[in-house]
Amino acid sequence: MAARLGISKADVVDTAYELLEETQNVQVVTMTAVAARLGIRVQSLYAHVDGTQGLQREIALRSLQKLAQRLNQAAIGVAGIDAVRSVLKAQFDFALEHPAEFAASIYPPGTDPQILEAIQDVSYPMHTILHNAGIDDSVITHWNRLVLSTICGFSSLHQNGQLTLPVSTKDSMDYIIKVLVSDVEEKLVTSEMISS
Amino acid sequence: MAARLGISKADVVDTAYELLEETQNVQVVTMTAVAARLGIRVQSLYAHVDGTQGLQREIALRSLQKLAQRLNQAAIGVAGIDAVRSVLKAQFDFALEHPAEFAASIYPPGTDPQILEAIQDVSYPMHTILHNAGIDDSVITHWNRLVLSTICGFSSLHQNGQLTLPVSTKDSMDYIIKVLVSDVEEKLVTSEMISS
DNA sequence: GACTTATATCTAATGTCATTAGATATGTAT
């Protein structure tokens, strides 16, 4: 019997997340690969993590937390439409710089309390900005869905080599951000006009 | 030795596509499942199709062709901004009604001539509409990327149970379409103003 | 009609990944 290494659940998730960060390729993060990197047998992982499903859930949690941190930082010291642009930009940057981590963060929450809380933390800064700007909650939801859809799709198209035309993808991103920000700006202007 | 069934490549792809249409689940479309439905051994499939990769490429082609047909139909008998809305709506409807087929159509073209041609066919109607409206080609590309990203993301979020808030996803889709159409409309109005 | 040829299908074997069951050794607490 091999020596007991005293690996913890955190170690397992750390290792899995390392693999994901290094390769930005979900396919690489298998139970087998994680075990190999830890120097133990695959089967031993099941003592720490609830199989592939459980591992992916842990990775989703970490990705969401990492993203939430970025977005909160991006919301510091800015206000109004600049704040919207800043948080939006941070979200795009994260999705393009860490495509696999961003993809992992898109995890069906169902009724999982921890996932739901992590999603809450991600949504918090933008929601606060828009809510304080007096924008209607259902409109916020529609706009959030537009934004998340767009970033999600753009990131995946970008990573999969789907944007092949000889037109700068950076310019496309700027174009997209401008469209999304303009849509919010209209609503801000309108509410300012109403209040004045 | 079993009787020769005379299965053709088209039969194999038909069967695979049937599986995809029925389940709208890519995971289900395996070499094994396709062979089982055809009543032959998995290995026999390799005489018709170049493995899983080849099968997915064929499915991507069919999905693209099916989508192209829908978009061309949607562009018949409409003009200007109405045409934009009609084609856009058709694209959304296809993505939401056949999520797995739409996802399969998002296939890295690389230098594959058939895939590139199929993508061309999909892009043709909207590109024609926008080009005839005098919109700049690079702007068309940016806008197309915005649209494709958004639909791609919305479709996948929708299918994966990511849109959980008690707000109508149908309304969100309408909201999103309005934003996308408005962005084009601005440009149409501008060019009309210039020409007048 | 017999012979050749092409090929659709088969059997056999290998490899990867995930997972469950049950054994064993190590660290910790009593």
Next chain:
DNA sequence: ATACATATCTAATGACATTAGATATAAGTC
């Protein structure tokens, strides 16, 4: 020192993909 919890192991199974090589069937040729 003994007992217990558990981290790790070996063994076994199952799904899927893939390659190599054998065989029978259909089609073409003389």
